Amino acid sequence: MNSTLLFWLPLAVVMVSALAGIGIFMAGEQRQGLRTMLNLFAAVAKLVLVGVMGLAVLGGEAPEFRMALLPGLDLVLRADALSMLFATLSAVLWLVTTVYAIAYLERGADRARFFGFFSLCVTATMGVAMAGNLLTFFIFYELLTLTTWPLVIHSGTRAAFAGARTYLVHTLGASAVFLVGMVWLYGLTGAQDFIAGGTLAALQLEYTLQLKVIFGLLVIGMGVKAALFPLHSWLPRAMVAPAPVSALLHAVAVVKAGAFGLVRVVEDIYGPELIAALGLGLPLVIIAGFTILYGSVLALYQRDIKKRLAYSTVSQVSYIALGIGIGGPIATIGGIVHLVHQGLMKIALFFCAGIYANLLGIKKIDQLDGVGRRMPWTSLCFSIGALGMIGLPPVAGFITKWYLGAGAVAVGMDWVIGILVASTLLNAAYFLPVLKRIWLHAPPAAWPADPTVSLLEVRGMVGAALVVAAMALGVGLFAGHPLSPLNWVTGIAAGYFP
Amino acid sequence: MSHAEVWVIAAAAVFGIGLYSLLIASHLLRQLIAIKVMGSAIFLVLVVAAGPIDGALDGLPKALVLTGIVIAISAIAFALALLVRLAEVTGSTSLEDEADDDR
Amino acid sequence: MIAEALAGLVFLPLLAACAVAVVPKRAVGVFVWSGLLPLPALLLPLTEAVWREGLVRLAVAGFASPLGIEWRVDALALVVLWLNALIAVFVGLYAARDYPPGSARGGRFWALWLLLTSAMNALLLSADLFNLFVTLELVTLAAIGLLVIDGKPAALRAAMRYLLLALLGSLFYLLGVALIYGQAGTLDLYQAGERLGPGLLPVTALVLMTMGLLVKSAIFPLHGWLPAAHGNAPGPVSAVLSAMVVKVSVYLIWRLWLWLAADWQPAWALPLLGLLGAGAILYGSVLAFLQVRLKMMVAYSTVAQLGYLMLLFPLLGPLGYSAASYHLLSHGLAKAAMFLAVSNILAVMGTDRLDRLAGADRRLPLDTLTLALAGVSILGLPPSGGFVSKWLMLQAAWAIDGWLWLAVILAGGLLAAAYLFRPLAVLCARPATAQAADDGSPPSATGLHWSGVVALLLALGALAAGLAPAPVLALLERGLPPGILP
């Protein structure tokens, strides 16, 4: 792999969906065929490029794109093991979600605007994944906020704007806090790239208090998007967005960007030893643990399907924070690998919720009676996702919980197991009754809505849901396979705990 | 008291009267005259503060004042055209009555 | 070669303006574009020279500075010259739609437009205090002439108020020049700086000149005339007013404080100027949020953004200096794009009142996008030039532990978010009535019309400024004012 290719590859990966987005904007509303073609071509091209880059990373090389941005500060896009994990996840799920979205919005309005910002949003996610230093991360992190705002207000209703406003208030407020933290950090250390194991060890003695405050600021900055407890309230309100948006947004792009940021801060800036030395792990675990329980309890009370899934996301994402907060190789593996598992499972659930809403007009949980007979395949995917969430063995969720528990014991935080058990019970409490309704209850006389729907739409949406559910299952079953996310994360964690 | 002080005090007094009238006058024409009068006072200070009085006054500030006078008249001429047009269109000759004109 | 470039910058548009005033209507177009388009080309050799030597000097008419007038181009002047050239050409291209060179009103419009461009170039080049007064007057007259070209009553009243205040400002400036000439015996900005010491008189002169210029650049307490003037001006005129005319007097304030008074700056005044800026940011943003009309909102946003330029004084240092100059550049581009987009919306929708613009983005997709992109730069969010200047300013505030300035900059950003996302939300809203009326089939979206593209290009320029600031910042780094140690 010659060096010029290694230089331009990361930029190409990030930019391919941006070009598609601009193309879609230019194409305009009417040319639907061209738009779909552009969408699919860009998604496939990105997947191929990510694949090529993955091979390069496996081959030991580190493709890196560097551009002088500010005096002494560079825009760096680099493909290391961790960024490849998130980049691959995003690329795969983007392709699936595009197929799903095309089917879902067959009769919707303003599709050019939707898909344009949709691809820009993935560009931002890719940028977040590939960022090589905190400044680049911040640039794409903010770009993510800007590109997701139009998606949230897509339907243009009053509720959409209320949700969007809360979303903005939280994210822009957090960005101000994040900016202060970053400026403070750059004030102390100067321009530093992400280096596995952290770069601040030398400063520990001199600036202990300042490092702690900076850590707090950065966690708040990331915490909003990662929906940690006090900062999570925007997530349920942003459910007004159409299903593909809440699927990609709240299962993959926005929420994961926040969690990924937390991983970067803990692992690549502070480094596990410094976190342990400064005792910053414990507060993070406490917040994460509380969020897990808080999210699950609130999910119980939700009657709307998507709201329940939203609160479940709030609690699930905190597993990642929990994992890296506990520290130690095992728990960190559990935390990081949950990045992938939660993504797959949650997107499956959101796809199914979207199908129910779009095809049968079902929005509330008590309308789900007997839907298993009417739509067997969708309900199957929904069940796989739900079981995974609860943490039953064959599906991916189990592996995360197992590693988190083992990791906590290894480090001596036995009480964390209590949280894990409690959350599993709560998950079961809010998912099992739903499954019971779907499969065991008798279907109602007439479904709320039964619009005449083209076969293409049905096959597109259900197909996407099936693919994602299969992947969730496959990741769980073939965890031992060398290319599985689990082994991939074990390799990453090896970098942090030599 | 050499001559310079006389002129400076006169210029200061004229400047003060001009500013007072600018603030008090409600008719724009009066305000434009005030601006022109204040301008003359400033030119006076410019020439007097620059050179020795008994010897030949320094020629450069005089040229500047000449330029200043021509600029002053072009500004006042445009202001008067603007004032007449404003009076024609809105019927008012003062900035105070804020009839809300925008659509 | 450099002398020809400098002469071209001033005399080309000047002679073109004279030609436009003389030739019959059908030939006006040729002279307009031959006066405007070569400007960026003329700047290329100049940029190369400034990059090589850091400073280019030219004694006009061959007489050295105490007697004659001298032209000086350093990094800051070059950056603002580039902004002026870009605005003159791009907003000019936009204006060709509303005021075609062949029309009756077009002749007068383009004569004033060319005079304005030439006057601003002359001002940016000049290093002579009285020559700056003359060019400032020419800029003011040409700008107000453009402001009233449509003859709207509101524009006439705003123009009258602007003219009165501008003339008053010039008087104070002239009094300052009189004092400085009396003390230093020379009118050259840099020579006078060396000859004057931190006595009472030089400081008084500096304060007088600054007061005059503060009125002209509408900084916070003296900003009364700006919203009405920029809000009621025709589209392209409000763009050039906000992006350039107001900035030029702030540029002059910088020249006075950082070059003329480099070594005898009254230290007590720096935080005061900073407070003016902070007041402008907060007051302007709140007022912008309360506006009903889109153009007035953008005008108040100018009042707020000008506050950032005044924050240079408390944050004096290489970081603060390059931050403020970069802000001047990126705000110019972004604000021009925003005003053009707004005037497009005004032209198509017939009104710019927010309560009547619901769902306008369907008919004007391009202009809504421009408004959003320009808003990103005004807000200071990452991929834009605004972010680069905000980032540098935060670091500068950080270096001197300026907690107040840190808070003001962040608050400015958040308030800007408040007043910028509100119109965007309105534009993208789906009014209940329209929903039922056309059930999904959008009204005829005005396709890729020329003026929309020009506005978009300016907005993209503001964003590009965010991605490639390195060369400009390096250039600014080399031309630091004497008052600032690298």
Add this chain to the structure above:
Amino acid sequence: MNALEGLAALLLVAGSSFFLAGTVGLLRFPDALSRLHALTKADNVGLLLICSGLGVLAGSLQTAGMLLLVWLLAMLAATVSAHLIAGRALADDTPELPGEQDDTP
């Protein structure tokens, strides 16, 4: 104090006294027409005396000629303007000068 300077001084004093008379007339007389009468008569003669006095002082014929030209021009302008003002005063048959009654602040 040779003869020429004596003569010039005499002429200048006479001229200024005529001006004084004209001004007193302007202030004292009741209506426009009588004021015009005072002004046109007294001031023109006064100007002639002063110009000739200066001409004598200046010594060179060319300057004297120029000064007389000044006087002629002043006379021409004075007569025409007096004629116009008188016409206007008669037309309005109002004692004061035109515009006096306008009270724009």
Add this chain to the structure above:
Amino acid sequence: MSLAIDLLIATGLVVLAWQALVGGSLFRGIVMFIVFGLTMALAWARLGSPDLAMAEAAIGAGVTGALLMIAYWRLRALGANRPAPRSPLRARVALGVGLLSAVLVAMIGLAAVGAIGPGGEAGQALAEALPATGLGNPITGVLVIFRNLDTLLEVAVLLAAYVASRAVMGDDKAALPLPPAQDAPLVGALVAVLAPLAVLVAIYLLKAGSQLPGGAFQAGAVLAAGGVLLMLAGRLHPAPLCGVGLRIALVAGTVVFSGVGLIMLALGQPLLAIPGTWAVYLIETAMMISIGATLVLLFAGSAGLTGTPRR
């Protein structure tokens, strides 16, 4: 003795300023302003600069006075309302501000005058460089040779003022109203004498400008005065369109000045260098024509001028 005269003129200035700006009717204010202008001309004469005296009298008092008068007449013809007088509170505040500014400027001025060293360095440089140019009058030297960029831009300012006033006018209107022509017999005779005299004086001022006080601006103002007189006497009428000849006259000053400057640059000389006295005369004539034409048009408030009477 000379101090007494200075004091007299200085107090005259202050009193006249007060008369012009405060109290009394607007018309009376304008008349007092013209007298103030003439007194200012006296002041410049006392300060030893006849050039400025002539300029102040011709432009400061003469043409500005005419513009004010015609504007006042037009406002009354349009029946513009009389604005309400300001509230007493504002009057007191204004008085305070006026007094404060007068005291401040006085202190600044006195300090400035007190701290004057020998004539400014620029003044000395001017004195040394003047003989080389062959000009006697230092002011014309400064205006046309040493600091000629100022003068060039100043003529451009006049052009801008004209174009801006035309822009304000809007295209629906041929010209602003003018008072009815004075057709009294005497006026015809006066105009027949004064108009050619004005041209003669203007040309004399121009020629004398290089050695003695005078120059393009004073000459231009005298020309303008002649034009205004012709217009008031009904010999010259505003026209809706600006003839080509008039247009060229308007831009002549700027174009000729820039042209000479750029040609010199092309020949390798520094930008705007003036080759010789012939160039000075060329530039001054062009500027005179421009200034005269612009001021007359600003007075007429119209696009152009024509000899034939209005329909």
